[in-house]
Amino acid sequence: xxxxxxxxxxxxxxxxxxxxxxxxxxxxxxxxxxxxxxxxxxxxxxxxxxxxxxxxxxxxxxxxxxxxxxxxxxxxxxxxxxxxxxxxxxxxxxxxxxxxxxxxxxxxxxxxxxxxxxxxxxxxxxxxxxxxxxxxxxxxxxxxxxxxxxxxx
Numbered sequence: 001x002x003x004x005x006x007x008x009x010x011x012x013x014x015x016x017x018x019x020x021x022x023x024x025x026x027x028x029x030x031x032x033x034x035x036x037x038x039x040x041x042x043x044x045x046x047x048x049x050x051x052x053x054x055x056x057x058x059x060x061x062x063x064x065x066x067x068x069x070x071x072x073x074x075x076x077x078x079x080x081x082x083x084x085x086x087x088x089x090x091x092x093x094x095x096x097x098x099x100x101x102x103x104x105x106x107x108x109x110x111x112x113x114x115x116x117x118x119x120x121x122x123x124x125x126x127x128x129x130x131x132x133x134x135x136x137x138x139x140x141x142x143x144x145x146x147x148x149x150x151x152x153x
Contacts, residue, residue, distance in 0.1 A: 001065045001066070001068040001069070001070065001121060001123055001128075039102050039103065040102070040103050040104060040105055041100045041102065041103075041104045042104060042105065042106050043058050043059055043060050043104050043106060044058070044059040045057070045058050045059075045106045045108070046058075047108050052131070052133050052134065053112075053114060053115075053131065053132050053133040053134035054110065054111070054112070054114065054131075054132040054134070055129060055130070055131055055132070056077055056079070056108055056129070056130040056132070057127055057128070057129045057130075058079055058106060058127070058128045058129075058130075059126060059127055060081065060083065060104070060126065060127075060128055061125075061126030061127075062083055062099070062126070063081050063082070063083045064084070065123050067081045067082045067083075067084070068080075068081040068123065068128065069081060070119075070121050070128075070130055072114070072116060072119050072130075072132065073116075074110075074113070074116075075109060075110055076107055076108060076109050076110055077107070077108050077110065077130060077132065078105065078106075078107045078108075079105070079106050079107075079128065079130065080103070080104065080105040080106075081103070081104060082102065082103050082104070083099075083100070083101050083102065083104065084101065085101050110132065112134055112135070113134070113135035113137075114132040114133060114134060114135055115132075115133045115134070115135050115136075118133045119131065119132050119133070
């Protein structure tokens, strides 16, 4: 799993894209978009705050750790990868097919500044959990009074 931390601005128009996805999901029956832009799907995602910061949890069972990428910058976290079909499977007649294969991506706008150097990602039992600790808003700097120079006699 690759974690990339970036400092800088996110691409312009990201908020408009998120709003368009929300409105599109309403049109197709209040379901999240599973497919968009050329076969790329969005896995089920939870985003919540705890006492230390933001937690992003993504359900991506069957994805190899080497096929995952987590990119964090000042404004968003982007999780992407590929779920490959099982090797050696021959053509079948499906009665139900609910597992999505191929490339996926989920992007979450950060509601507050995070400590980029302390971001943690753990992939266990099909769930990827990314912990983004909240950045300290400010720091108290202690003031020092310079020592008077010793006078020579």
